Amino acid sequence: MMLRHFARDAARRWSTWEAPLKLSFIIAIAICIFLLAIGFGGPRELQLVARIGAFGTLLSLQLLFLWANRREISPYHQAQRHFIAGEFAEACDILEALPERGRESVDALTLLGNSYRHLGNYDGSQRALERALALKPNHHLALFSLGKLRLVQGDFEAAIVLLERSLDSGAPDIVKLELGQCRLLLGDCAGALRFFRQLDANLETEPARALLLAHYLHQLDGGPRPEPALIREQLAYWRSEAQSARGGAYGEHIESAVRRLDEALASQSH
Numbered sequence: 001m002m003l004r005h006f007a008r009d010a011a012r013r014w015s016t017w018e019a020p021l022k023l024s025f026i027i028a029i030a031i032c033i034f035l036l037a038i039g040f041g042g043p044r045e046l047q048l049v050a051r052i053g054a055f056g057t058l059l060s061l062q063l064l065f066l067w068a069n070r071r072e073i074s075p076y077h078q079a080q081r082h083f084i085a086g087e088f089a090e091a092c093d094i095l096e097a098l099p100e101r102g103r104e105s106v107d108a109l110t111l112l113g114n115s116y117r118h119l120g121n122y123d124g125s126q127r128a129l130e131r132a133l134a135l136k137p138n139h140h141l142a143l144f145s146l147g148k149l150r151l152v153q154g155d156f157e158a159a160i161v162l163l164e165r166s167l168d169s170g171a172p173d174i175v176k177l178e179l180g181q182c183r184l185l186l187g188d189c190a191g192a193l194r195f196f197r198q199l200d201a202n203l204e205t206e207p208a209r210a211l212l213l214a215h216y217l218h219q220l221d222g223g224p225r226p227e228p229a230l231i232r233e234q235l236a237y238w239r240s241e242a243q244s245a246r247g248g249a250y251g252e253h254i255e256s257a258v259r260r261l262d263e264a265l266a267s268q269s270h
Helices: 002-016 019-041 044-068 075-084 088-095 102-118 122-135 140-153 156-168 175-185 189-197 207-221 228-244 249-269
Strands: none
Touching (some): 102 122, 140 175, 140 249, 175 189, 175 207, 175 249, 189 207
8 A cells, every 4th residue: 555655646746756766666666576576475484584674675765755755844935946947927926935034035026027027027127126135235146137127138348247146145256147148238249258158158057158158259269159959959048038038139139149059050950
């Protein structure tokens, strides 16, 4: 009964689990079945030990199950999953209902502001991010997010101030990509290039940004073209970005980059 219960719930939630947890769960089930087979059909002298071992494995399965679904306890983490999947309206539905208190509130308000931005609700985005900064003025992600909002809105000078503040408050160097974009959109190609050169062109944990960085370095500095595989895998992200920011200078800039990357991919495939 216990094994059946966990198997049913695990099957329902399976797609949300991390790969190592999936592997551990499969191995634990296989060991449990093996021990149950010995416990009820193996040599008599091994049956009791095997049954005890099977019971212990069931407990391990329970712990794995709880750990795999640990994030479901937090509505914030549920909203994060929706945001990562591009389901911004669903993320907003969860985040709008969260109370405004504690550090999680700052993170939740920042995520809400970013979700609103992707939906084109710039006024809502600004309100959420300003509330986050009222709670924690040096929250580097909230500062970055408000800077990104200003970038998307075309207020590049204000964006630079906020992005530099986010760096001073502990934001990672990847923020320099947006700083470079601001400089580029202000017509300062040399200033943009200074920021782009400070970033690692590989950016293994940020493949979409790595694609745009490689594009900028190729266009401005004669660097190698982005790899075709990287373009194929990450271009959809920038198409979505251009769509969510359509109508402004930043959206047009990203649309232009997408067109050039499409052309580069076509030329490299011949």
